Amino acid sequence: MKNTERVWSIVEEKSPAFFALSDRVWDSPETNYQEFQSASEHARLLEAEGFRVERNVAGLPTAVTGEAGEGGPVIAILGEFDALPGLSQVAGLAEERPVVPGGNGHGCGHNLLGSGSMLAAAAVKDYLKANGLKGRVRYYGCPAEEGGSSKGFMVRAGAFDDVDIAISWHPAAFSGVNNPISLACNEINFHFSGRASHASATPHLGRSALDAVELMNVGVNYMREHMPSSARVHYAITDAGGDAPNVVQARATVRYLIRARSLPDLLGLIERVKKIAEGAALMTETTVRHEVISGDANLVGNGPLEARLHTCLERLGPAAFDAADLETARKFQATYTPDDIAASYARFGLTPRKGQPLCDMIYPLYGGDGSIVGSTDVGTVSWVVPTVQMRGATYAIGTPGHSWQLVAQGKLPAAHKGMAHAAKAMASLAIDLMSDHELVAAAKADHRSRLDGTPFVNPIPDDVDPPLPAGGAGSAEKGVQAL
Template identity: 65%
Template sequence: MRNDEQVWRLVDDRKEPYAALSDRVWGTPELCYDEHRSAAAHREMLEAEGFRVTTDVAGIPTALMGEWGEDGPVIAILGEYDALPGLSQEAGIAEKRPMEGSTYGHGCGHNVLGAASLMAASAVKDWLRANNLPGRIRYYGCPAEEGGAAKGFMVRDGAFDDVDLAISWHPACFSGVNEPSSLANTRIDFSFTGRAAHAASSPHLGRSALDAIELMNVGVNYMREHMPSDARIHYAYLDAGGIAPNVVQAKTKVRYLIRARNLEELRGLVTRVRKIADGAALMTETTVSTQVISAVSNLLGNTPLEQAMHDNYQRLGPPQFSEADRAYAAEIQKTLREEDIVSAYRRQGLTPEKGKSLCDLIVPLGTKGAGMVGSTDVGDVSWKVPTVQARGATYAIGTPGHSWQVVAQGKAPAAHTGMVHVAKVMAGTAVDALRNPDLIAKAKADHQARTGGKPYESPLPADAKPALGMSLAE
């Protein structure tokens, strides 16, 4: 039996308990840095599997790491388990129907993400033991990917200092190696302070913090014409100053999410946004203070690891979905626009096909699609150590990320099938590296070339801390 077939069988043996883990996390959706029940479920599984468990990684209560093995190379497999607000949804149906008593939901599939990654790490652990080989396999339970940049804090704190390479994945419509494209970003809170006054009898005595925010937003919106076309800026009011229109608002707060192609461009945009905020304060005779909530780097690719992962996809073939899976996915597609489905193909560089509800192919390596304009804190791991990511088909083609449709499909048999499939790909890639020191050496050489040999520099300010207890995804 080939090594990949051996570790794939070890993955198959775990399908039921890890599907149950995924469903358990789906049933307890928690926002970033508040994933206490989800982290506990992963810790319990790690302990049951015999891993040495470290909790409170980087001082984050919901971050953990499980390790098995001695000596040899260190392979990290990354998992996530945070949910999103406003996406409560019943499972297994094809209509929008929020669940009573909950407003959160796993609209990015992180319940499946964490379970598949831990599943792969556990299979590699048993493969190492069965073959009596040196090497350490680690599972990193990473909270707060949705806005909290937890991996960035973990990297900055040294959690990946002795890792040789890292493997991750994300739920998607299609299966294949993830194109290493994402935007660097930062989240900054701008707080304006003015002076309250009676808005009718003495408005001249007031200095409106709300006016300051509105002028800042106008200035940033005018700036959009004069920034790179692939940059993105979003904002949300956290405090508009109260609900009384007859009081000049004395305090307000707005959160800005600024994205750019790389850290250099990001720093330039941040400087410009800060100048606009200062200008708004000057115009309104208010003061402004800032707090950096999070920051992440853009993704860095790694050709040798991407080829090794693609080879596993090729040997394994596409996920085998049932006719019932395809029928349910077709019902989900009826809730989508044609534009959603076409866009899903174009993002992968594929030609749209009529009548196909679930993935039945492996996206060719190197296919250039529309590219990712989102962000991920996996980017910081990729600048620290050689990193590769998979995309695993777990839901209907065209399903938009961060949608109720993702939540509805999160416990479906197709999600479990896709979870097992991508766990095999990750486990097979890890085994290839453990068996072949030359692959690790080539991956490190590629990483050295891409970084220019420069050490990782965190985009987080030195005094920034994980925003525990703060609402990051609103």
């Protein structure tokens, strides 16, 4: 217990610098593979903390790692710092008001996620040094989680090959160990090509790519009745072929996001969607090609790691929010619907409590039924490294994900307290892993048993490149200047 309390104290001592980092990242929200300033801020603080820093990890100009320690197991702590488009919002204000109309905003709390993970890694670094312990802690600053699947590209490049255990967290309404359920997914463009013609004078000579897109969408919608209920399929027409209705559209593109509970289920569902696309092309005498944009594997759980992290959280207790935090949270709750609040409780398998604006508990291990899930590229890491993830309470109960309300709460004292709370729990687990080799061995054995007979197939094919900004790695410095 003394070891645990000491690493908690280190987190407390270091917190102000990392709260400031989180706020700076919040102030400069950047989206997929454009996070040049955020990555630079992370690299600078890693260097100031004495980590051995690597930039341009896996050829991604906004991916950065920092390692400290020698020998022993390699414990990775995963962070993110990408924002979302269209969610600009004034900090701390409980009414919708963008800072920049149409601008970006941290609607998933990744400003806190990356800073909190680095804070945990820095505390572990100092603890190892002070106690002369063997072991290496490595912070991963990962870009483009929101649809860019950077960790999948990093896995493919071997960035996790020497890692023994991976730990992560995510801002949430409640604190506890993540129920290890997510949906494997692929984002795929279907490009249809036809033949242009005058839509009135010679319509019979045209072959409409837009017709093919519409027929594909109809076919996929009919498929929904005949796919697993846990699967999800979403689409958006990204190129309708032009604005002129008197021209038969010679090109059109629809982007599909296909999700399933497991990698094998995903691969089977993708093949069905491809057949529907080919059928649509056949019916319209057009051609179609598909282009994978990104992909995430589903999360693979790990019993020993989840049980120990839950123990760490129970020792720690819930984050200590004060009366001012509660009052501010109530103002935000007033902007939610009853359904928002009920869904927040349901996600974690909890009974709704009236008048409770912030989390005051550690939710039960494996809470929730997994029916309200999305996708994450942490899932891809979990197939190659034993991985555990937790949720940390940083915002009011009922806050919708990817909303202006979540953005507005990203710099509040409650967010900082929740971030430090998560860092303490992750640092505690990392120290346990450094000193308990049997725990590491048990986690690896559990990991092997879960994947026995199910080979890993990265949902990002080898011939797919990450959608980097024009100029690739060489544009990183230019990106910083442009801000």
